[in-house]
Amino acid sequence: MPISADQIENFEGAVVTVMGLGRYKQGSGIGAAKWLLRHGSQLVITDLKNKDELKESIDEIMGWYEIYRSTYTDREIYQPIFVLGEHHEEDFTDVDLVMQNPGVPRESHFVQLAKAHGVSVESDISLFFRLYKYPIYAVTGTRGKSTTTALIGEMLKTLHPKTVVAGNITISPLEFLDDLLTENQPVPVILELSSWLIESLENIRRGPEIGVLTNIYEDHLNRYGSMEAYIASKMSMFDFQTKEQKAVVNLDHPIVKTLHEKIHSQIYPFSKTFIPEIDGCFIEDNHLVVRYQGKEESILPLNEIRLQGNHNYENSLAAVMVCVLAGVSFEGIRTALRTFSGLAGRQxxxxxxxxxxxxxxxxxxxxxxxxxxxxxxxxxxxxxxxxxxxxxxxxxxxxxxxxxxxxxxxxxxxxxxxxxxxxxxxxxxxxxxxxxxxxxxxxxxxxxxxxxxxxxxxxxxxxxxxxxxxxxxxxxxxxxxxxxxx
Missing domain, CATH: 3.90.190.20 (Mur ligase, C-terminal domain)
Incomplete structure (x- = not known):
């Protein structure tokens, strides 16, 4: 019988299909599987890749399972069932819930089959949005979203050392959810969201407290078929923001600039050129400057920012604007800009x-x-x-x-x-x-x-x-x- 994903206790004993295990050891598929097992779900893990292709991921799950089972002997934990190299229709029709990996297109026959049978389809991100009631910050865009997310994380950690950085950056937020729910005070959470992950939020009707759009370039047309469909997917992150929530957007990017009118939350632009009058973050006289509530603050000369290059200046502008809105001190922001050296594999x-x-x-x-x-x-x-x-x-x-x-x-x-x-x-x-x-x-x-x-x-x-x-x-x-x- 289909279950509601809004309450953790509903997962105990539920039969859940994880569709798409993936190859990232802390990614969406593995992160979801561990969390569901920890909360007493009976799992079917299915992937079109075969056992040999997924050996490292299977070893990660089963190694964790054995350690968890031997450590918590008083808890009931079900051994997961693996269906690899193929999908079975009954694993989508005769279950309580389907967890969809972001690599699986929403047009998938099996995803549509589950929905047609009244089975809820979730992702690790949608589940996190349902269960973590405190503010979530999110970054999307074609380029720069991982670096911007990580840089925001470094700045937020000067405000709260337990800040969580997760999402498309290859770490599932479900890895942190149980610990977050035991905290007495809200912990900042910054998520990188791909267009595929944003799609999974369409039934949540909840937007991020601060949403960032770095840019939009032509990409993923093998999945979307047209730029219009790709843009619509990115922009849907802002659809359910309230008027009190905030959007940080790139004023320099022509596509993004034309989309401002589709955003109904409070807009805070960033630009590599001077922004007159309104609040925002910009470059003036080779300095990164932020204006908030009408007051300007020169953050740093550009040559003191560790990440160099025009695209990295854009990433830094976006991060600074977010963290000023989030209440990070100017000194905390400056420290992160001077020391953050970037992520592996990104220049x-x-x-x-x-x-x-x-x-x-x-x-x-x-x-x-x-x-x-x-x-x-x-x-x-x-x-x-x-x-x-x-x-x-x-x-x-x-x-x-x-x-x-x-x-x-x-x-x-x-x-x-x-x-x-x-x-x-x-x-x-x-x-x-x-x-x-x-x-x-x-x-x-x-x-x-x-x-x-x-x-x-x-x-x-x-x-x-x-x-x-x-x-x-x-x-x-x-x-x-x-x-x-x-």
């Missing part, structure tokens, strides 16, 4: 080997991500680019012009996205192909001279050669380290 500087520098930008999964990297590292035209992979049905025409102008050589990783990329480059510079990261790094090194930069910035999805974009980046880092030891 991550790996140092040099024999005068050749290496940059891991594996999370650049769209052409606009690659453009941001070229804007920061490419002006001297000394880039040897490792790019390409699986297709997301995106255009490479604009980025191809920049690559032709700023790169010396391109190594393309196998994949349909690489075929389209090569076509857009139109033989304007030397290109070679690689079937593995090891081969790609070796080919790039063969072309490099002292002072050059070998940049991994794929502009495509990772599936095919790699488990995910983080696996792709890790393989790059391992290859660089292997060469460093020679």
């Amino acid at each position: 991550e500087e790996l140092g040099d080997i024999d005068g050749v520098f290496y940059i891991n930008d594996t999370t650049a999964t769209s052409p606009d991500g690659l453009l941001a990297a070229l804007d920061r590292f490419g002006p001297n035209g000394k880039i040897i680019l490792i790019a390409g992979g699986a297709s997301k049905n995106l255009s490479f025409d604009t980025v191809a012009e920049a690559v032709s102008r700023l790169c010396k050589f391109v190594v393309l990783l196998d994949g349909e996205g690489s075929v389209a990329f090569e076509k857009s480059l139109n033989s304007q510079l030397p290109i070679t192909w690689a079937k593995s990261m090891q081969e790609a790094v070796q080919l790039a090194r063969a072309q490099a001279q002292k002072g050059d930069i070998i940049l991994l910035s794929p502009a495509t999805a990772s599936f095919g050669l790699f488990k995910n974009e983080y696996d792709r980046g890790q393989q790059f880092v391992e290859e660089v380290n292997r060469w460093r030891k020679k």
Whole structure:
């Protein structure tokens, strides 16, 4: 019998299907499974990937299960059932609830089948929004959302050391929920939300206390089919905000600027140029400045911010605006801006080997991500680019012009996205192909001279050669380290 997800006690003894285990050890699928088991649910974990592909995730779940069972001998905990390589219809029709991994499209036959049979479909994010009654801050956008989320987290920790940073940043908020519910005072929670995660909130009718929209570029058209559908998915995060809640939005981005009228909460813009009169965060005379309740405060000169580059200035502007609204002190904000060095795989500087520098930008999964990297590292035209992979049905025409102008050589990783990329480059510079990261790094090194930069910035999805974009980046880092030891 379908259950309501609004009360924790309803999960005890409930039969729940977790659809999509995933490969992140603290991600949505594993995080949801652990939380549900901890609260007495009987789980069916089903994934179209097979046992070998999901070995690490299965080991994580079962290892945790054995430790939990032996530690809490007075609690009833059911051993999960795994259905792998396929889905069974009865696991969606004859259960009390379905937990959908964000990687599963909402148009899935099995998701629709569950709904048709009156079975509620939730995600780890929607469940968190239902059960955590205190304010939640959320960040979405095509680019910069992970870095902005993490930077906000660093600032919020100066206000409350137990601040939770979770979501699409590869950590499920359910990992923290039980501890949060035992706190006497509200703990700040900042979530990174992809468009896929936002979709799961459509039945919650609750918006974030502060919602951030970093930007919107063409992306995920392999899932959405059109920019209009993709934009609508992003914007739905603001649909159920109240007039008292707040939206922090990028005034510089043309698409975002046209969407302001669709937001009914209080808008606080940020911009790399001066914003007159209204409250917001902006750059003036090479200083990051915030205006709130009519009062201006110069936060820092740009050259004192640890994260450099125009896109990182935008991330910093957004973070500062959020944290001023959240009550973080100016000194706490300044400390975070001076010390936060960014996240792995996001224009991550790996140092040099024999005068050749290496940059891991594996999370650049769209052409606009690659453009941001070229804007920061490419002006001297000394880039040897490792790019390409699986297709997301995106255009490479604009980025191809920049690559032709700023790169010396391109190594393309196998994949349909690489075929389209090569076509857009139109033989304007030397290109070679690689079937593995090891081969790609070796080919790039063969072309490099002292002072050059070998940049991994794929502009495509990772599936095919790699488990995910983080696996792709890790393989790059391992290859660089292997060469460093020679």
